[in-house]
Amino acid sequence: MKDLSEQDLARNIPLAAAAFAGEKRVVRVGTATIGGEPLVVMAGPCAVEDEAMTVEIARAVKAAGATMLRGGAFKPLTFPYRNGHTFELGEVGLRFLRQAGDEAGLPVVTECTDVRQLDLVARYADMIQIGARNAQNFPLLTEAGRLRKPVLLKRGFGMSLRDWLGAAEYVLVEGNPNVVLGERGIVAPHTHHPQSRFIVDLQVVPAVREYSHLPIIVDPSHSTFRRAYVAPVARAAVAIGADGIIVDVHPRPEEAAVDPLQALDYDAFGALMRDLRGIAAVVGRTL
Ligand code: PEP
Numbered sequence: 001m002k003d004l005s006e007q008d009l010a011r012n013i014p015l016a017a018a019a020f021a022g023e024k025r026v027v028r029v030g031t032a033t034i035g036g037e038p039l040v041v042m043a044g045p046c047a048v049e050d051e052a053m054t055v056e057i058a059r060a061v062k063a064a065g066a067t068m069l070r071g072g073a074f075k076p077l078t079f080p081y082r083n084g085h086t087f088e089l090g091e092v093g094l095r096f097l098r099q100a101g102d103e104a105g106l107p108v109v110t111e112c113t114d115v116r117q118l119d120l121v122a123r124y125a126d127m128i129q130i131g132a133r134n135a136q137n138f139p140l141l142t143e144a145g146r147l148r149k150p151v152l153l154k155r156g157f158g159m160s161l162r163d164w165l166g167a168a169e170y171v172l173v174e175g176n177p178n179v180v181l182g183e184r185g186i187v188a189p190h191t192h193h194p195q196s197r198f199i200v201d202l203q204v205v206p207a208v209r210e211y212s213h214l215p216i217i218v219d220p221s222h223s224t225f226r227r228a229y230v231a232p233v234a235r236a237a238v239a240i241g242a243d244g245i246i247v248d249v250h251p252r253p254e255e256a257a258v259d260p261l262q263a264l265d266y267d268a269f270g271a272l273m274r275d276l277r278g279i280a281a282v283v284g285r286t287l
């Protein structure tokens, strides 16, 4: 695989590699800032399920110290079938999420899976998430760049840093400077078994710092896919210098409509937040 060359930095990713101009970007999403001294913690359900639960989760994660609300109304599900257990609420879910964010006082990040839904998602969201499976959907990246809403760009699980910064460049070149990178695990020869669905590439955090001015957060939920591994990876992410995390939280994780194996309950999330505050202080960050 090709490494980042001087030519890449100058010609292929001049905007994503603006680190060479000595810049570090701070992305503002409502009351949250990403890339400055405060860490961002985006927390909430994998999928938005119902109105009351979404409001409850928003209040609970806010009380524990989360700074943004996450939740999926459009889900990139592995299989095409939807039923009473596996569903996506679409615009109804966006409305619940917006309401929950407003009631709890948290800016909202949610995924757009299809360029045809981008305007709709943007009407409700403060930040547009582009997921791992769409990370090289170039028309979607281009339209997200034209939109001017902050973008959370997850890393595709087969993407090198070069690919990833190239994808970010698609958003930046349209005039949208507000891109945050999200490491969410990559596929490697020994992945795809229960103890290691993906490999969390923690060293990509300092690698991003080396080549780019863009903030980077880590998703310890979708990368590990396993509840017991979420807090350890989240702690390591903050220790290694990530600008924050995005984490699945659900009141009854084993009943979650999507990804029931990985969500934290409120107690586990509260304990994680206490740990992260201690680690943040050591690495010169606040939470
Ligand atoms: C998600 O955050 O809900 C999600 C589907 O993440 P990823 O695209 O990283 O798999």
Ligand code: MN
Binding pocket: 046, 047, 222, 258, 259
């Ligand atoms: Mn999920």
